[in-house]
Amino acid sequence: xxxxxxxxxxxxxxxxxxxxxxxxxxxxxxxxxxxxxxxxxxxxxxxxxxxxxxxxxxxxxxxxxxxxxxxxxxxxxxxxxxxxxxxxxxxxxxxxxxxxxxxxxxxxxxxxxxxxxxxxxxxxxxxxxxxxxxxxxxxxxxxxxxxxxxxxxxxxxxxxxxxxxxxxxxxxxxxxxxxxxxxxxxxxxxxxxxxxxxxxxxxxxxxxxxxxxxxxxxxxxxxxxxxxxxxxxxxxxxxxxxxxxxxxxxxxxxxxxxxxxxxxxxxxxxxxxxxxxxxxxxxxxx
Amino acid sequence: xxxxxxxxxxxxxxxxxxxxxxxxxxxxxxxxxxxxxxxxxxxxxxxxxxxxxxxxxxxxxxxxxxxxxxxxxxxxxxxxxxxxxxxxxxxxxxxxxxxxxxxxxxxxxxxxxxxxxxxxxxxxxxxxxxxxxxxxxxxxxxxxxxxxxxxxxxxxxxxxxxxxxxxxxxxxxxxxxxxxxxxxxxxxxxxxxxxxxxxxxxxxxxxxxxxxxxxxxxxxxxxxxxxxxxxxxxxxxxxxxxxxxxxxxxxxxxxxxxxxxxxxxxxxxxxxxxxxxxxxxxxxxx
Numbered sequence: 001x002x003x004x005x006x007x008x009x010x011x012x013x014x015x016x017x018x019x020x021x022x023x024x025x026x027x028x029x030x031x032x033x034x035x036x037x038x039x040x041x042x043x044x045x046x047x048x049x050x051x052x053x054x055x056x057x058x059x060x061x062x063x064x065x066x067x068x069x070x071x072x073x074x075x076x077x078x079x080x081x082x083x084x085x086x087x088x089x090x091x092x093x094x095x096x097x098x099x100x101x102x103x104x105x106x107x108x109x110x111x112x113x114x115x116x117x118x119x120x121x122x123x124x125x126x127x128x129x130x131x132x133x134x135x136x137x138x139x140x141x142x143x144x145x146x147x148x149x150x151x152x153x154x155x156x157x158x159x160x161x162x163x164x165x166x167x168x169x170x171x172x173x174x175x176x177x178x179x180x181x182x183x184x185x186x187x188x189x190x191x192x193x194x195x196x197x198x199x200x201x202x203x204x205x206x207x208x209x210x211x212x213x214x215x216x217x218x219x220x221x222x223x224x225x226x227x228x229x230x231x232x233x234x235x236x237x238x239x240x241x242x243x244x245x246x247x248x249x250x251x252x253x254x255x256x257x258x259x260x261x262x263x264x265x266x267x268x269x270x271x272x273x274x275x276x277x278x279x280x281x282x283x284x285x286x
Numbered sequence: 287x288x289x290x291x292x293x294x295x296x297x298x299x300x301x302x303x304x305x306x307x308x309x310x311x312x313x314x315x316x317x318x319x320x321x322x323x324x325x326x327x328x329x330x331x332x333x334x335x336x337x338x339x340x341x342x343x344x345x346x347x348x349x350x351x352x353x354x355x356x357x358x359x360x361x362x363x364x365x366x367x368x369x370x371x372x373x374x375x376x377x378x379x380x381x382x383x384x385x386x387x388x389x390x391x392x393x394x395x396x397x398x399x400x401x402x403x404x405x406x407x408x409x410x411x412x413x414x415x416x417x418x419x420x421x422x423x424x425x426x427x428x429x430x431x432x433x434x435x436x437x438x439x440x441x442x443x444x445x446x447x448x449x450x451x452x453x454x455x456x457x458x459x460x461x462x463x464x465x466x467x468x469x470x471x472x473x474x475x476x477x478x479x480x481x482x483x484x485x486x487x488x489x490x491x492x493x494x495x496x497x498x499x500x501x502x503x504x505x506x507x508x509x510x511x512x513x514x515x516x517x518x519x520x521x522x523x524x525x526x527x528x529x530x531x532x533x534x535x536x537x538x539x540x541x542x543x544x545x546x547x548x549x550x551x552x553x554x555x556x557x558x559x560x561x562x563x564x565x566x567x568x569x570x571x572x
Contacts, residue, residue: 121500123502125571126571141497143498172494176490179489180495180498183489183490184498184499184500184503185503188507189502189558190542191477193542193557193558193562193565194542195561196564198469198473199470200560200563201534203465204469208458208466209469211427212429212466212467212470212471213470214407214470215408215409216475216478217470217474217569218569219505219508219509220477221474221561221565222506223501224564225562225566225571226558228555228558228559232554235554243547244489245484245485246539246542246543248483248484248487249483249539251484252481252484253480253532253539256480256532260521261529265518265522268522269514269515271476271480272514275481275482275510276479276514278485279478279507279511280511282482282496282503285411285511
């Protein structure tokens with residue numbers, strides 16, 4: 001499907017993409033562009049790339065470049081790689097927020113290269129190429145975003161690739177995407193961290209908590225184990241939407257507080273019912 | 287181990303207990319005492335009880351009575367059953383909070399019967415005998431609480447039973463138990479509901495959310511699908527501890543809010559790091 005795919009950033013997403021492209025023979029060759037020599041060795045020995053290194057010139061000859069670096073690093077990274085891009089190269093990213101990158105990345109491209117934004121809705125609280133899996137994208141939605149200059153053909157080509165990876169491409173406005181992920185991804189990460197922090201404030205000894213910790217805490221705080229750096233950067237690129245979502249969550253908690261303070265049985269029931277109604281409407285029972 | 291075990295309340299916990307007692311041959315017979323005839327039929331046909339019905343006199347002859355009804359129903363229930371208890375019957379409960387029940391239940395018993403509080407740290411967001419599983423308690427911690435009148439021998443007898451069910455008995459002060467579960471169980475249920483509610487406020491169309499909903503939201507809100515009635519009642523019996531835990535969570539969220547508002551990268555990182563540190567200290571990586 002592609003002659004030479006360059007993946008800049010070989011973490012969980014970049015590494016999984018490399019494994020999947022090679023495993024499904026969707027690329028003639030896959031090269032990884034990384035920041036540390038050890039990651040290059042790790043990526044190649046894991047089978048995530050045919051070749052990997054630190055040199056931006058590795059991108060030469062690629063007909064697809066995927067930016068899979070931490071979100072705030074993508075701008076500098078693309079500026080470094082752009083001079084080495086071959087004409088006609090399709091460029092995409094996998095960033096968790098889209099509005100900012102759709103503003104900043106396309107102007108960095110040389111003429112003749114097209115940009116399509118991307119966000120595979122797949123991940124894990126574990127990071128790094130060691131956690132990469134060839135099947136990470138199977139069954140996932142892969143959001144695609146276009147700018148005013150993006151030709152239909154570039155979107156269609158990337159959509160075809162995501163389908164070949166087992167994902168479902170969905171084109172969406174960057175702003176709508178960012179509002180939605182603020183509520184179904186960024187806010188949950190903030191809340192999971194706050195919930196874990198509230199358990200660990202010292203009012204109950206850690207050994208007692210460790211003994212009693214059960215399913216509720218385990219699942220609710222699972223994503224609090226994610227990379228703090230990654231989630232800081234994602235939230236910083238989506239501040240307005242994250243703050244709006246956080247406000248709604250704070251209001252919902254304030255209603256729980258009022259009901260608890262007043263021992264208001266009906267109010268407390270209604271609060272739990274509202275949460276259950278949304279959860280049940282968005283996801284089938286597990 | 288017991289001649290005749292009466293289980294009052296045949297939901298997820300009572301039903302699972304019946305299945306486990308019968309499957310492991312820990313009781314000569316298991317009788318279920320329920321509120322609705324349909325539940326009696328369901329419990330017997332599921333194999334959770336040898337016999338079941340609505341008559342409180344079914345408790346006669348039992349050497350163990352387990353109260354497995356909704357927490358706020360336990361007091362009335364035990365008052366109804368007490369006149370039919372045989373001398374020497376050991377009585378326990380499975381309520382999710384312990385302080386209140388340790389105050390209200392023991393005085394209802396006739397002389398010659400002992401009370402030991404219990405809380406198996408096992409459950410599911412699904413309720414009812416249909417969701418019951420014989421292995422529900424395997425590997426779970428089973429908290430035991432005693433009152434001033436409880437003889438050592440009664441605690442030892444119940445501890446032995448929980449071990450035979452594959453659980454680990456842990457004796458604990460009711461107050462400490464309630465403080466701990468407020469943070470690792472009650473607060474997570476409140477927060478999961480608030481998080482789901484914040485997603486469903488209408489600012490993002492439900493079909494977009496449904497499309498993008500990924501692992502983070504799925505796990506973080508899983509327990510929001512639980513019974514609103516059950517969690518209302520549990521929280522009402524542990525208001526002070528739940529409010530204290532909620533305050534700490536609200537403070538943690540306020541720190542996220544300040545950092546986001548100020549685009550304070552270090553503050554935001556520190557907030558995510560605090561959550562991760564607690565999560566990692568309480569639970570191994572999954």
